[in-house]
Amino acid sequence: MGRQKIEIKRIQNEEARQVCFSKRRSGLFKKASELCILCGADVAIIVFSPAGKAYSFGHPSVESVAERFLHRSSPNQNRAQAQQAHRGPLLGELNQQYTELMSLAEAKKKRGEDLKAAAKARRDTCQYWFDGPLEELGLQELERFAMGINEIRNQVTRRADELLKEAAMVSAAAAAAQTGGVMAPLFMNRQPAAFDHGGARFVPYDFGLGYGHRF
Amino acid sequence: MGRQKIEIKRIQNEEARQVCFSKRRSGLFKKASELCILCGADVAIIVFSPAGKAYSFGHPSVESVAERFLHRSSPNQNRAQAQQAHRGPLLGELNQQYTELMSLAEAKKKRGEDLKAAAKARRDTCQYWFDGPLEELGLQELERFAMGINEIRNQVTRRADELLKEAAMVSAAAAAAQTGGVMAPLFMNRQPAAFDHGGARFVPYDFGLGYGHRF
DNA sequence: TAGTCTATCTATAATTC
């Protein structure tokens, strides 16, 4: 039958609504990514499903964009605030986006031939990813992603050593916050997504990573 | 001539890039609004143009969704742990991978059947890392990295609990003392977005969700 | 910079496997 026109109103059928949510959320994130790439825009998207699961997309990160947006009225941020503004995404976001990436990667794995073909193309041409055909991005990007994860792990480790020092600064930021936009409390009351995700049902791969989370 | 296909990469022509940004931002907000209506989702989107102009979409509001995402509080969660667990390393690269994988996925769709032959050729001649094909190794690596991250996350959380408990309580107390609450300061010093938007033209759909603003 | 127009391209509703 192909696509039928639908009225833009709440979908009554729950199952259809869930399917639609999943597809359109993914489509929305894709559109956002294209906007980032095509136009050099910074984008943050947060989506809560009706069930309360959270999904996010961020470039360069949800936090950096959100902070820039929410605190733009305090141009003279103190140092602690500025530093926090440029800190990376949160670990819960890592879990989420990582899992999304794994979904993509896994889908490709199941489709085997695509990845293998990409590998061959890459091997044959030895071009840099930005010079070669788009298809060659595949394996290259998977490898880069793997390296990225590794680097992230290293950063986490290093970060752990910095945290004690930062704690003092956070306190200072909270104390100084009364004069401008307040940053410190932003992170003070949060719960790691991975600790309250909806359950194994939402963990497509058994890495112990949370996928969605409920509130 | 109608619409031409474009490659998902940065648009070099500045004017074309700006036009594309404007159109696609509007399209993105429309998609978001449909997601809200169709599926009952809550969505917040923040977009910064390369020039630094901010636009946002939110249902029921950017603030409420962002707050829900950023300020999830748990009575069972110790503040230091929450703070620590979310103070992740820089993950901009991960975001980048996400968007690039999106492009990849799309590119792969178009590659077609001839890739299978190429894949077989490669399979016959290429040396694999370990026992598996290169592309599968990548996935295995990802899995290991994922587990490593999970372990580190737990380590970080534990260390956070040990090292930052005191500092977090201090700063939380400081914030509460200044504002009467932890979350209030986040939005206290900024104008509501709806009140400083650039004009009606930034309100794509009239259910009180979207707006843009300049500054 | 934002609308308009139009030919195409893309996303996705409906359906099947």
Added chain:
DNA sequence: TGAATTATAGATAGACT
């Protein structure tokens, strides 16, 4: 559930205002 398939509705590149 989830992954294809199909056919169409919707988005948008390019040119122009």
